[in-house]
Amino acid sequence: MEFWVSIGSTYSYLTVMRIDAAAAEAGVSVTWRPFNVREIMVEQNNIPFKDKPVKTAYMWRDIERRAALHGLPASLPAPYPLPELPFANQVAVMGLKEGWGVAYIKETYRRWFVDGQRPGDEPNLSDSLAAVGVGPEETIARARSAEWEAALALETDTAKSLGVFGSPSFVTDGELFWGDDRLEAALDWETGRQRL
């Protein structure tokens, strides 16, 4: 199953922290696919929270309850918005190619939702890279290149071509599921426990 995730999505915190255990329990292997959800949402005029204080307040309370349900720590509201959202995901795409991407995404989300530090910005960025065993300075310098900018753009285009419009999304067998609260449904689809 593909897990399309964009650092910067608030609800994706829940999924990033629990998908490994949920997928293992279902016997499903997961491929993490970081992308730039902001590009797609702006393009589709899909602005769920900006200038929507009532819905935004609900979102944080809902995440607080869901985090408690799953036993995940959270200090809310986490800082928002994230100026460096694209670069945070550019680093993730590079990390996925090099084998440290999943660990980096988890580290940067923990620093965002528990320590209140913005992904893609310092100190979150360097500390997350160091925590997963890669040199921050060298890695950041390599990631700031046309090559990895293009790699992120390609992943974002692929997401778009699959109908992905938000994060987290799950794609299995050509079927798209959106939202942390569809993780179980996606795993059920993958294992054949639900088909139409």
Add this chain to the structure above:
Amino acid sequence: MEFWVSIGSTYSYLTVMRIDAAAAEAGVSVTWRPFNVREIMVEQNNIPFKDKPVKTAYMWRDIERRAALHGLPASLPAPYPLPELPFANQVAVMGLKEGWGVAYIKETYRRWFVDGQRPGDEPNLSDSLAAVGVGPEETIARARSAEWEAALALETDTAKSLGVFGSPSFVTDGELFWGDDRLEAALDWETGRQRL
């Protein structure tokens, strides 16, 4: 537990058809509170589907899967938008006061999602009223009055004061839950199975 529902909300079809059984199983009594979600969403600039074809296509597919999961019939996409959304809910508010409101909401949703007939419009409106045992002509004439227009507006204001911004919503113990996929969480909150 209060069930804030606005005829015209697509996902509310799932809740309208399954809340009685789910609440009975949880031992929770439910008060249905129809309101005009469109007024709140327009006011809050919360436009989730209009001019968003990718997200809209996903929504219908997601509802199709969720309906199948719950064993509910659905012929999708159901007709949309609904010009008579406010009046459909005005009738519902009257029906709740007079004892036939819940049955009417279920009837009008079934005609919308199974038979492809718009709520608040003919033949759905008269047939739904007749099906619940009230005279369509007389009831429609009474509902088209300043009295019931004001009653709907009052319910909508009350919803707003509770932080309700979408349908379906559930309010229990001052706690708000939004979305058919939060029905179980709301019932758990009501019965004390989850508290922060």
